[in-house]
Amino acid sequence: MEAWSETIARLPASFHADRDELLALMRKEAILHESPTQPVLSRDGTTARWILNSLQVTMTARGAELAGRCILELLKGFEGRQLATFGLTAVPILNACIAQSGGRYHGLLVRKERKQHGSLKLIEGPIDPDEPTILVDDSIASGMSMLQGCQTLREHGIRVEGGICLVRFGWYGGYARMQEQGYRVAAVSDIWTDFMYHMENEPKPIANPTKLFPALEWSGMQAAEGLHPAELARIALREFITSGTLPRPPQKLDSDYPAEGGAWVSLRSRQDIYLRHARDGFWVFPGEETWSAPEAVIRAAAKTAATLPREQALALLDDSAIAVTFFTALTPCRVGELDNDRYGIVVRSLERSGWMGGALPRMPGMLNEWDQYQHARITNAGLASFEPHEILRHDLVKAIEPGTEWQKSGVPATTGVQPALKERCIGAPVAARARDLALARIFGIAPHTAPLPNTLLPEEVDSLYVSVYIGGRLRGCFGTALKDLDADVAMLVEHALQDTRFETGEVAARDAVAASVSILHDRLDLGIHSVEDVVRRIRYGVHALMAVQGNRYAVYLPSVASRFNLTPTAFAEDLLGKAGITVPPYWWTRFECTTWLSDGAGERPVEGSFAPESPPAELTALIERLAPLGIGYLLRHQRTDGSFYTRYDPLQDQLYQAVDPPRLAHAAWVLARAKVFDPRAGAAAARTADFLLGMLNESEDGLWLSHADNESSVAEVALLLLAMCELPVSPAREQWAPRLANALWARIDRHGCVHTHRNRAAATDPFQDYFPGQVLLALATAARHGILPVEECRFDRPFRYYRHRFRNHPDFGQVSWITQACCALWRLKPDPRFAELAFEIAEWILQFQQAKSGAFLNDHQTDTPGYTTTLYLEGLAAAAALAKLTGDAERHCRYLESCRRGFSFLDRLIIQERDTSVLPNPAFAIGGLRQSANKSAMHIDFAQHYLAALVEARGAV
Numbered sequence: 001m002e003a004w005s006e007t008i009a010r011l012p013a014s015f016h017a018d019r020d021e022l023l024a025l026m027r028k029e030a031i032l033h034e035s036p037t038q039p040v041l042s043r044d045g046t047t048a049r050w051i052l053n054s055l056q057v058t059m060t061a062r063g064a065e066l067a068g069r070c071i072l073e074l075l076k077g078f079e080g081r082q083l084a085t086f087g088l089t090a091v092p093i094l095n096a097c098i099a100q101s102g103g104r105y106h107g108l109l110v111r112k113e114r115k116q117h118g119s120l121k122l123i124e125g126p127i128d129p130d131e132p133t134i135l136v137d138d139s140i141a142s143g144m145s146m147l148q149g150c151q152t153l154r155e156h157g158i159r160v161e162g163g164i165c166l167v168r169f170g171w172y173g174g175y176a177r178m179q180e181q182g183y184r185v186a187a188v189s190d191i192w193t194d195f196m197y198h199m200e201n202e203p204k205p206i207a208n209p210t211k212l213f214p215a216l217e218w219s220g221m222q223a224a225e226g227l228h229p230a231e232l233a234r235i236a237l238r239e240f241i242t243s244g245t246l247p248r249p250p251q252k253l254d255s256d257y258p259a260e261g262g263a264w265v266s267l268r269s270r271q272d273i274y275l276r277h278a279r280d281g282f283w284v285f286p287g288e289e290t291w292s293a294p295e296a297v298i299r300a301a302a303k304t305a306a307t308l309p310r311e312q313a314l315a316l317l318d319d320s321a322i323a324v325t326f327f328t329a330l331t332p333c334r335v336g337e338l339d340n341d342r343y344g345i346v347v348r349s350l351e352r353s354g355w356m357g358g359a360l361p362r363m364p365g366m367l368n369e370w371d372q373y374q375h376a377r378i379t380n381a382g383l384a385s386f387e388p389h390e391i392l393r394h395d396l397v398k399a400i401e402p403g404t405e406w407q408k409s410g411v412p413a414t415t416g417v418q419p420a421l422k423e424r425c426i427g428a429p430v431a432a433r434a435r436d437l438a439l440a441r442i443f444g445i446a447p448h449t450a451p452l453p454n455t456l457l458p459e460e461v462d463s464l465y466v467s468v469y470i471g472g473r474l475r476g477c478f479g480t481a482l483k484d485l486d487a488d489v490a491m492l493v494e495h496a497l498q499d500t501r502f503e504t505g506e507v508a509a510r511d512a513v514a515a516s517v518s519i520l521h522d523r524l525d526l527g528i529h530s531v532e533d534v535v536r537r538i539r540y541g542v543h544a545l546m547a548v549q550g551n552r553y554a555v556y557l558p559s560v561a562s563r564f565n566l567t568p569t570a571f572a573e574d575l576l577g578k579a580g581i582t583v584p585p586y587w588w589t590r591f592e593c594t595t596w597l598s599d600g601a602g603e604r605p606v607e608g609s610f611a612p613e614s615p616p617a618e619l620t621a622l623i624e625r626l627a628p629l630g631i632g633y634l635l636r637h638q639r640t641d642g643s644f645y646t647r648y649d650p651l652q653d654q655l656y657q658a659v660d661p662p663r664l665a666h667a668a669w670v671l672a673r674a675k676v677f678d679p680r681a682g683a684a685a686a687r688t689a690d691f692l693l694g695m696l697n698e699s700e701d702g703l704w705l706s707h708a709d710n711e712s713s714v715a716e717v718a719l720l721l722l723a724m725c726e727l728p729v730s731p732a733r734e735q736w737a738p739r740l741a742n743a744l745w746a747r748i749d750r751h752g753c754v755h756t757h758r759n760r761a762a763a764t765d766p767f768q769d770y771f772p773g774q775v776l777l778a779l780a781t782a783a784r785h786g787i788l789p790v791e792e793c794r795f796d797r798p799f800r801y802y803r804h805r806f807r808n809h810p811d812f813g814q815v816s817w818i819t820q821a822c823c824a825l826w827r828l829k830p831d832p833r834f835a836e837l838a839f840e841i842a843e844w845i846l847q848f849q850q851a852k853s854g855a856f857l858n859d860h861q862t863d864t865p866g867y868t869t870t871l872y873l874e875g876l877a878a879a880a881a882l883a884k885l886t887g888d889a890e891r892h893c894r895y896l897e898s899c900r901r902g903f904s905f906l907d908r909l910i911i912q913e914r915d916t917s918v919l920p921n922p923a924f925a926i927g928g929l930r931q932s933a934n935k936s937a938m939h940i941d942f943a944q945h946y947l948a949a950l951v952e953a954r955g956a957v
Contacts, residue, residue: 031199032053079161082133094107146163166187219245226253237267240302265325267308323398325396332392335848336850345376346392349388365539462482468515476497514599521593525589528584540571542592543591547576558934619899632926634667638684642690646663650925667685669685715774752799815845819838820875823879854901869906876899
């Protein structure tokens with residue numbers, strides 16, 4: 001969502017000339033100050049220094065003319081031509097707009113109370129119930145009047161598009177409430193920027209509050225040259241605490257450090273590094289004053305010292321280890337350009353000056369870039385979910401006081417033990433040796449690999465765990481602290497093969513045997529914590545965790561989370577159960593973990609519980625590789641009656657079944673289109689369509705698919721209609737397709753809003769982001785297939801309605817369906833508006849595609865990125881097809897490249913032949929799409945959506 005200042009800046013020079021003149025008049029005449037003869041009361045009855053009295057200007061000829069011209073310019077961003085006011089204050093503005101509009105606009109007056117005589121009307125004026133309405137007011141403060149006016153209009157069957165005012169009283173208040181409810185809002189001016197900052201005795205903006213330093217008094221002493229940053233910080237802290245002065249900065253530190261983006265100083269207890277005594281510093285935003293690295297350290301130290309309790313400051317300083325964090329220049333970026341393994345970030349509001357927050361890389365409790373982004377934006381900056389903001393990323397260097405311990409998190413993962421263990425020359429030989437020893441033990445043959453030298457692994461390695469798989473089933477898993485590497489591996493293999501916790505089985509061939517090694521390193525004793533607290537101190541799915549109480553203990557490798565599809569809390573709770581620990585206190589230890597798998601195909605690193613390989617480089621090769629996998633998975637999971645098993649847990653070999661009409665209808669549609677890859681898909685689609693037709697129920701309130709476990713909605717009706725459009729002409733299609741289409745038309749009201757459920761109580765607002773796009777897509781497709789007469793299709797109002805919703809309340813749920821609907825509408829009628837909206841949505845979602853993986857970050861799944869990437873690829877592939885149809889070569893190429901990168905990510909989550917060594921039932925698993933790297937569960941619609949995206953992409957190439 002664009003910030004107000006950006007919107008205003010883009011308007012033409014004529015608007016700014018009128019606005020400047022209007023502001024001059026209002027600053028002079030429209031501010032009513034409190035005085036002994038002129039009391040001023042706020043809405044709550046308290047006295048105020050001044051109020052805005054716009055009528056002093058808008059009731060004059062020139063003031064009304066200028067206000068009308070400014071409002072008319074802003075109205076160009078709205079669709080409606082019906083204006084309204086709530087109450088009387090904005091009547092002069094409304095009249096000025098109507099008089100100067102050349103007949104484009106007419107007006108309504110919404111009374112606060114119904115007229116008690118005469119017409120008894122609550123709304124005066126020529127009402128057009130089909131025209132979107134814009135409320136006009138002189139100001140928006142709390143927003144109560146504006147929202148009450150909206151409610152009154154809606155109760156009279158009038159659609160409110162949004163509101164416009166002369167002056168907004170900041171963003172956070174009524175203006176934000178209007179935006180939160182999906183209204184378009186515009187304002188000519190802002191009370192802070194355009195009024196209060198020009199008034200005496202009123203607060204001025206603080207753009208960067210991190211640069212508010214305590215009084216800095218430089219002493220006569222200059223700090224020595226070549227100091228370590230933490231040493232300089234300690235000197236500055238001590239002098240500031242004892243004398244209130246600071247040493248003058250030296251010219252150089254012991255090395256070159258970047259400080260273009262700021263610096264922070266942190267003090268942590270030497271006895272408990274999780275106990276932070278103080279931390280403060282500053283950021284430097286683009287265009288602001290910067291200081292040398294030495295001066296940056298001293299300034300950050302002064303801020304940190306000022307946060308220490310005065311009486312304890314020196315004692316805390318002596319008890320603390322010190323670290324100085326330097327930031328490179330803050331660079332604006334998109335969500336998809338974040339990298340939690342490398343960059344720190346700062347998020348700041350574009351609406352509220354001084355509201356900002358940051359997050360360092362690889363912090364405990366933050367699994368990925370989305371967690372990092374949300375922590376900076378919501379937790380630390382305190383921004384509203386829809387608040388316009390900017391993201392700035394930076395590299396960082398953390399200078400830790402020599403000889404002290406510090407957390408391993410909060411710094412980039414570019415150096416250290418973990419990157420080294422991911423090198424093939426280190427990790428792969430250990431896994432290969434473990435499998436070789438397992439084969440030797442099972443088949444009674446001599447090992448063919450050489451013993452592992454003790455110098456192979458870094459000293460920081462704490463322990464090693466070996467898991468052996470036979471026929472895809474886990475045969476056993478054991479671990480030990482390392483003493484003698486090769487002997488330890490041999491011992492662990494032996495224990496794993498004798499593990500009584502798992503079933504045994506006959507070994508038919510060498511390729512049936514696999515082994516993985518998990519190398520635990522960088523041990524960190526977390527101490528005593530509750531379950532709720534400890535999950536905030538680990539990176540779920542990345543860290544191994546040990547629970548200890550007395551002589552009871554247990555360790556969970558990170559792969560346990562994906563094997564059993566555990567939440568972070570369940571991961572810790574199950575670990576306690578494994579250890580037999582039932583009551584607190586719980587002592588926890590965290591480990592970094594690197595895992596390698598060795599099987600008949602060789603050695604490769606493991607992500608979660610699987611070891612993916614590099615995908616094909618070309619989009620066409622990806623389509624050819626993945627489409628048969630998706631079709632095969634769906635065919636194997638289709639039941640004889642045409643329904644599907646709904647979920648499969650591949651590592652537990654566990655199936656689940658239920659009847660879900662919307663997902664079944666989607667499967668029928670996807671399979672019907674997938675016949676371009678495999679004719680068997682068409683036959684499978686027909687079976688599912690027949691199953692769904694048996695659910696049809698026609699009554700007074702329409703045609704619905706009824707099932708005991710489902711709340712009837714337009715989703716299954718629309719998706720079944722789409723399936724029937726793709727299936728061959730048949731008596732069933734002739735009978736039901738037109739009736740399904742008519743049932744959908746009946747759910748669209750006069751304003752274009754789709755009523756999504758048979759039971760209106762079930763039709764909550766979030767469904768508006770999904771189901772209406774399905775309805776528009778189905779109706780446009782039906783018209784193109786001759787099921788509906790094209791001349792009777794009335795798409796303009798629903799299109800405008802949902803275009804407005806996306807532009808003013810964008811949501812991830814809208815991406816796939818609205819974009820596909822736009823493509824279908826354009827094929828029916830090449831209206832440039834359809835392409836414009838599809839491209840607008842595509843550009844919006846692209847900002848969330850990760851540069852490093854091709855996945856899409858989002859708030860639709862808690863462990864993003866994962867299967868939801870399929871949904872956005874459907875929309876992008878449709879946009880690519882539309883770009884091809886409209887001759888937009890640049891977009892066509894860019895969107896297809898985005899699809900290629902997205903499918904490359906999905907390739908890592910789609911189970912393939914490479915994974916058979918860890919699968920108990922490959923026949924049922926291959927082709928399924930896992931939820932994420934940390935969850936192995938595969939729902940049937942995950943495969944449906946990635947197959948649908950492949951079908952769309954094939955048509956766009």
